[in-house]
Amino acid sequence: MRMSTRERARVNTLILLISAMTWMMLLVNPGSIMTLAHCPVTDAGASLVSFQMLLAMNPISSLTAGWALMLVAMMSPTLMAPIHHIRERSFKRRRARSVTLFVIGYAAIWMAAGGVLMAAMLLLSLLAPQSYLPAVVVGSIAFVWQCSPVKQRCLNRGHNHSELAAFGIAADLDALRFGITHGVWCVGSCWALMLFPMLLQQGHFAAMAVVTFVMTGERLEPPGTLSWRLRYPGKLMRMMVAQARIRLHRLPSGIRPSLR
Amino acid sequence: MMATFTRKNAWNNGGTFDNPDLLWYAKGVGVTQSLGLDNPNSWWFFAAIHGEYVNPNTPWYTDPPAFPDWGFIPAPPQVPTTPLPSQTLQGLYWDQCQHQSWYFAPWHRGYLLALEAQIRAAVVSLGGPADWALPYWNYFGPDDEYEIPPAFTQKTLPDGTTPNPLYVEARYGPRSDFNIFVPIPPVAETCEGNTIYTGSDAVTPAPGFGGPDTGFSHSGDTSGNLESNPHNQVHVYVGGNAPDNNTWGLMSDPGIAALDPIFYLHHSNIDRMWAAWNAIGNGNPTDTNWLNGPAAIGEREFAMPLPDGTSWVYTPADVNSLDQLDYTYDDLTAAVSPQPFNRLARRLNKLSAAPAAAGTAPGGNMAGGDDAELVGAHDGALQIKSSGARATVRLDSGVRGRVSASLANASETNLPDHVYLKLENVRGTRDSYILNVSVNQQRAGSVSLFGLRRASLKDGQHGGAGLTYVLDITNIIDNLFLDHALNADALDVRIVPHNAVPDSEEITVGRVSIYRQGHQ
Numbered sequence: 157m158r159m160s161t162r163e164r165a166r167v168n169t170l171i172l173l174i175s176a177m178t179w180m181m182l183l184v185n186p187g188s189i190m191t192l193a194h195c196p197v198t199d200a201g202a203s204l205v206s207f208q209m210l211l212a213m214n215p216i217s218s219l220t221a222g223w224a225l226m227l228v229a230m231m232s233p234t235l236m237a238p239i240h241h242i243r244e245r246s247f248k249r250r251r252a253r254s255v256t257l258f259v260i261g262y263a264a265i266w267m268a269a270g271g272v273l274m275a276a277m278l279l280l281s282l283l284a285p286q287s288y289l290p291a292v293v294v295g296s297i298a299f300v301w302q303c304s305p306v307k308q309r310c311l312n313r314g315h316n317h318s319e320l321a322a323f324g325i326a327a328d329l330d331a332l333r334f335g336i337t338h339g340v341w342c343v344g345s346c347w348a349l350m351l352f353p354m355l356l357q358q359g360h361f362a363a364m365a366v367v368t369f370v371m372t373g374e375r376l377e378p379p380g381t382l383s384w385r386l387r388y389p390g391k392l393m394r395m396m397v398a399q400a401r402i403r404l405h406r407l408p409s410g411i412r413p414s415l416r
Numbered sequence: 417m418m419a420t421f422t423r424k425n426a427w428n429n430g431g432t433f434d435n436p437d438l439l440w441y442a443k444g445v446g447v448t449q450s451l452g453l454d455n456p457n458s459w460w461f462f463a464a465i466h467g468e469y470v471n472p473n474t475p476w477y478t479d480p481p482a483f484p485d486w487g488f489i490p491a492p493p494q495v496p497t498t499p500l501p502s503q504t505l506q507g508l509y510w511d512q513c514q515h516q517s518w519y520f521a522p523w524h525r526g527y528l529l530a531l532e533a534q535i536r537a538a539v540v541s542l543g544g545p546a547d548w549a550l551p552y553w554n555y556f557g558p559d560d561e562y563e564i565p566p567a568f569t570q571k572t573l574p575d576g577t578t579p580n581p582l583y584v585e586a587r588y589g590p591r592s593d594f595n596i597f598v599p600i601p602p603v604a605e606t607c608e609g610n611t612i613y614t615g616s617d618a619v620t621p622a623p624g625f626g627g628p629d630t631g632f633s634h635s636g637d638t639s640g641n642l643e644s645n646p647h648n649q650v651h652v653y654v655g656g657n658a659p660d661n662n663t664w665g666l667m668s669d670p671g672i673a674a675l676d677p678i679f680y681l682h683h684s685n686i687d688r689m690w691a692a693w694n695a696i697g698n699g700n701p702t703d704t705n706w707l708n709g710p711a712a713i714g715e716r717e718f719a720m721p722l723p724d725g726t727s728w729v730y731t732p733a734d735v736n737s738l739d740q741l742d743y744t745y746d747d748l749t750a751a752v753s754p755q756p757f758n759r760l761a762r763r764l765n766k767l768s769a770a771p772a773a774a775g776t777a778p779g780g781n782m783a784g785g786d787d788a789e790l791v792g793a794h795d796g797a798l799q800i801k802s803s804g805a806r807a808t809v810r811l812d813s814g815v816r817g818r819v820s821a822s823l824a825n826a827s828e829t830n831l832p833d834h835v836y837l838k839l840e841n842v843r844g845t846r847d848s849y850i851l852n853v854s855v856n857q858q859r860a861g862s863v864s865l866f867g868l869r870r871a872s873l874k875d876g877q878h879g880g881a882g883l884t885y886v887l888d889i890t891n892i893i894d895n896l897f898l899d900h901a902l903n904a905d906a907l908d909v910r911i912v913p914h915n916a917v918p919d920s921e922e923i924t925v926g927r928v929s930i931y932r933q934g935h936q
Contacts, residue, residue, distance in 0.1 A: 315880075
């Protein structure tokens with residue numbers, strides 16, 4: 157039983173508002189949490205001293221806060237469908253609780269993945285400080301991953317919205333489990349895309365915006381065949397054009413040749 | 417203005433080859449069956465437009481290859497598996513069928529028109545009538561019309577030697593004995609009494625006559641009322657299971673259904689029911705996302721090959737009414753009785769509430785109104801075997817109380833709740849079953865598993881989530897309420913398949929749940 161159109165729109169608006177507000181915070185960049193600070197010591201190359209200086213200038217707490225904000229800003233638009241699923245399958249009084257548990261499970265997976273990705277970012281920054289080389293290497297890996305059947309498998313699994321228990325601890329565990337499972341497939345799908353903007357010296361926010369568009373768009377695509385092919389958010393782009401033309405009353409109706 | 421083409425009852429002249437519409441249909445099918453799989457005008461290509469198991473590079477092709485892959489279908493017909501058309505042609509046309517969506521009716525209308533144009537071209541090439549039109553099989557008709565027209569069961573044409581293209585081996589019927597008929601009931605035309613296309617009101621159960629708005633993600637898992645019954649049920653009853661129960665009939669599975677010529681007569685009747693529903697004043701959606709079709713949400717357009725080699729790209733707006741398409745039916749009588757306000761009044765009377773006055777609107781459109789609310793559920797998956805399955809659906813006392821209050825306070829201005837039973841995340845390896853469902857020993861209805869196999873594949877269109885079925889159990893809940901039995905903590909739900917389920921098959925129901933929906 158789908159939620160009413162009005163209820164779905166309300167939930168979607170709330171999710172987009174949360175994402176937009178987080179984007180604003182990221183753009184303000186409080187405490188420079190979104191950019192990796194360097195100095196002559198860290199620029200000197202890989203060494204224990206450089207590493208210690210890098211951590212001193214970029215505390216783990218700041219990195220973690222920046223990563224968490226990135227997740228909220230970039231990932232929340234991709235969570236509309238699973239959140240609708242949880243709300244539809246839960247008692248009204250439990251909806252907020254179940255969605256919260258889902259988000260906790262999902263975020264836990266992404267925060268754990270963030271530890272690995274941030275370590276990779278620091279390591280690459282030490283090996284090639286102030287260089288675009290790490291971004292080029294990771295961007296290339298992201299492109300290959302984007303075209304791979306493994307990526308499609310992860311995307312397909314993200315469409316599997318399974319049954320959820322309704323009562324008691326079983327309902328809580330199912331919501332948490334759904335968040336964890338969804339998070340695992342999401343990390344599998346997006347890890348390289350998320351790492352790429354973190355390695356850019358400039359254009360960080362523009363790259364994040366593009367990646368967000370790609371990740372949101374590919375969730376709208378239906379599950380597909382496992383194969384090597386270029387994956388891009390074609391549906392989202394076509395939809396935006398079509399919706400714009402509809403509002404301008406320019407979408408042509410189908411060409412109707414004679415059926416006789 | 418008179419329409420050029422009129423679709424007539426296949427049971428005219430006894431449903432035999434004395435009916436010229438059927439004789440020419442058979443000959444036209446024969447011509448298109450003589451064309452290759454890679455020819456967009458061929459019978460095989462058109463079947464693949466609906467769905468196919470012939471391209472090995474799809475998630476729904478069996479691994480290792482086996483039935484229902486097209487190479488394993490018992491003849492007749494002798495189904496070709498090569499040569500495959502180009503990837504471009506496959507991407508443009510194949511595997512288009514729209515199910516569990518509000519696009520179900522308009523996509524199939526265009527599909528029928530295109531197939532009809534192909535057959536008509538073949539008929540004309542054989543010297544047949546230029547105004548030939550596809551007949552319909554109205555299984556709700558009088559006398560023996562619930563049976564398949566006899567022309568489909570003859571192995572040869574009237575000349576006694578030419579194989580009859582309308583005859584297929586893998587058509588087994590409800591009892592797996594090649595006796596093809598549609599059992600009425602449970603197959604019913606009650607959806608004709610709905611008053612809205614998408615959503616629900618006091619006399620229209622969710623998700624509405626034509627199916628749910630599948631939104632920008634196009635991720636529906638629930639059939640509309642026309643699609644659910646009769647469409648899905650007729651598919652499974654006609655196709656059925658083979659007598660040895662190892663395979664199933666063509667009509668039972670969307671990837672092989674359109675290989676059977678009876679498919680198009682069944683859909684002609686479904687299309688007729690949609691037109692009849694419109695003819696009594698019910699409107700189609702006016703939402704631009706429906707009118708413009710999936711192209712409005714960035715998905716591929718509806719496209720059909722025409723006999724002259726061109727491609728017809730169409731939208732629901734293009735097939736919104738028969739008038740704009742120059743064809744009609746010889747009978748557009750809808751089976752609707754009594755009128756909506758009478759049905760509402762009858763329910764209010766039953767609940768001892770003040771009856772609705774004549775002309776009272778049957779409630780708002782819930783697609784844009786109240787949210788449905790979970791009342792109770794059976795936590796844990798059920799496995800459906802031949803003996804069926806039983807679930808104790810526990811009710812939340814607070815929400816159950818709101819249902820009771822709604823029924824107790826029902827009036828013309830305070831419409832009582834609708835209550836639904838849902839079978840969620842149903843998954844399986846075979847489509848050819850009907851599940852009969854009862855609640856507290858009262859019959860709740862039945863669901864057809866048409867489309868289940870594909871929906872259960874992890875890399876298929878539904879990501880392995882399966883399908884969800886909705887049954888309107890409002891009447892049962894009303895009865896429990898009137899019997900002062902709605903204060904129970906749980907409901908007893910039984911699910912029994914209409915045919916034996918072999919041990920090799922798996923059918924599971926992820927969760928059984930109960931929902932309420934208000935109508936304010």
